[in-house]
Amino acid sequence: MPFIAARQLTTIPAQFEQTLSAVPDKAAVFGGGESLTFRQLHAEAAAAAQALAQFGIRPGDRVGICMQKNLDQVVAILGVLWANAIFVPIHPVFQAGQIGHMVDDCDMKLLITDSTRIAELRDAAHGRIAVGHGPAEEEIASLKELRRKCQGNQPFFRSKADDTAAIIYSSGSTGKPKGIVISQRNLADGARIVASYLGTTATDRIASVLPLTSDYSLNQLWQILFTGSSLYLHDFIFPRDLFRLLASERITALPVMPVIITHMFDPQLVGPEDDLDFSALRYVSTTGGPVTATMLGHLRRTFPKSDIVLMYGLTEAFRSSWLPPDQLSARPTSIGKAIPEVELYVMDDQGQDCAPGVPGQLVHRGGCVAKGYWNAPEATAERFRQIDRFPGETVVFSGDLVRRDQEDYLYFLGRMDSMMKTHGFRVSPTEIEEYARRFDRLCDAVAFGIDNPEIGQEIAVAYTTTDRTPLASDALADHFRIGMPHHMVPRWFVHMEAFPATGNGAKVDRVLARRLSLEKIAALLSIGKAS
Template sequence: MDTPTYTVADLLTANADRTPDHTAVIDGPTRISYAELHDRARRCARLVARRVGPGDRIAILLPRGVDALAAYFGAHLAGAVPVFVHEQLRPRQVGHIMAHADARLVFTTTRHHHLLDAEALPGGAIVDVDTLRESPLPTAVPRIGRDVAGLIYTSGSTGTAKGVTVSHDNLLAGATIVRDYLHLNSRDRTLAVLPWSFDYGLNQVLATFAAGATVVTQRSLFGPDICRALAATEATGLAGVSSLWSALAGPLGQLPLPALRYITNSGGPLAPATIEQIRTAQRHLDIYLMYGLTEAFRSTYLDPAQVADRPTSIGRAIPNTEILVLDDGARPCPPGVTGELVHRGPTVALGYWNDPDTTATVFRPHPRPPVGVPAETVVYSGDYVRADADGYLY
């Protein structure tokens, strides 16, 4: 009988119970099973539970790998709220996130100490994972799906980075929806090149765990290195953004990659010429073109069968989600007419952390709720799209 999954921590616990010896992470030469990762996470959880309380924010300033995932799930097991911090940010940017989130603890290594303002942190707040020696936390701190599960900081490209507040329900809904339409199963191996501080990168990991599959970490972003890693690890899936695919389109044609069955793109459109180059290089690949925003994770995807005919489309709504195209009066736009993309569904975040004014601007009541449905919040994306006669969005 399957272990039920109600919170993010349950993704790890369920796999450790069901398939303890299955490989959870391949991190360079290191292979770690679900049972071993669960044990490491419980050791991190013991330290977290001794130093902070449920709901406190825990920063994770670590490279993608086993230690980062142990800290992430350890924070969840202790009832804390993990916040991934990109290790390539500048000290000022790291300081903003730490202060804004009011992080009480940070998991890191000595290599990243220069990014931290130790004087601004509580005493003993910096934890070097290399020196962590704890016994496992015996049981998880109770949480429920509606509780806060994390803060995901936007890039700050239009100003100061904002913390998007997500619940366990949000993260699990995004993980299971993406798992299902990518047809992930326990035999899959996902090569992880995207930062886990990025909602797209985090969702890739959680969707993989929702399938009981394996995450393969990859730190080099040099195209030939990625292709060699795909071949060496027999990875089955890879998520990227348009700049990565532009760099990979050529190298993808240099090696046979029979195990690689799909790639996904989000974070910006993929040029039709790049799509064609990838299709020529690896003709067996399924290519998923997607659109998402941090405030609601994934919104749309284009079925690979439609890519040849609709290479500039972002597809249609992901499962269990409604996408509205509204004019300035919140009226539905007919096909061919441009309007704002508005997202309704279980991945809609809780709002922006400690920013009620911006929250009220972006997260608003459904303007045209279905009859009989209780009031709910939708996300106004600020992005403008049009739908064709078949409902495909551009």
């Protein structure tokens, strides 16, 4: 599809309609041993939209979708869009209390979930609940059954590019999650832009490993609707099953996150058989955190002919940068350069550009900028700003501290609100973590500060290892003394068998990792006092 003409397709349904006319009988989505062609998927989405109207859903209403990944979930998502409503994706591991916060925060009119969770979530949804997958429940309406009765209805989509399509709640690792308001244009632009730099075409077969609840995983769905490629839904539990899927289905694209890579190559789990053929895999893409040298080594050995694409983004602007695969060996810690149709700036506190090597805040201008936070005007004004430099435009101040090199490649240093202050220096947790990962057998690290009135903060490092056994703290301290200045040598090293994950299951929950580490440190101190 020519990308210049595609710029005029500013909604997901408009992109889908064009693909439908080109490849109506091509398989679009595979899952659970079944599949839907683009024609069938379009018909099911239209039927779901009609069914939602019978539930009383009106344009602009918020509809939550908390389901395990399957074809019914895909249809429910598209049905909400076709009904001119706003879908709110909810990770299925969230508990009733967390879901209840989202229901109340956005005044959710309906929650669609699996039959197995109806009893648990009925009160959280204030009774406004429907079965999206599984057997119908007594006195609870089933979206799937209503879809059967609504087959043959024509879609009545009439939203515009700037209408709200989704509210995606942040992972909530700090405080209650905020809802990020995503427009139809955001979704359509994201599909087009990512497809352009990844080279996605109708021949691609994309593995859907992550839950369909984040902007990253949902973009894989938007890409197939835009390009005519195919999506293979996979519940990732055992690495061996994923490797078999990649080989048997000749998967060409594998979007993952660092925690997924770690699980794929967990030494305590069975890995790929020697006779599996991964030659069809064009690329492995990843975002959501740093990719360690150990992770890169695993990927390169297992998929020697595949590109590895590192990406960086924030839900407030979906995707900001990518590192072309030919730059990975030279710049393995870089988050790359701006994606097409986006400009990235490194600004100081006065809004001026920082010189190469000087840390500053990453500012995103151009495509994919969200509309703001739901019902949170103060938070929106802080993050989404209009500045004199770009009159009439809204840019996103990311809150991320970065630097750029002489060739304009960017490097993530940490969150601006997570910088440590010790011995009169500001220290980036990311710099500490990157250096820690150079130690043999150390897999991943989370650095944080512990208040100490004499020096400001002591540096602590929580870490995991490749074999899940602790390392000698003295050896780790020596490692830092050899290569880092005195003020950057950690005071504490805390071993964890595995890091906790956020509610979305895709990123390390740094807040919980810090709390668990502090509990371990407190226990060590109490033992020392007792002795």
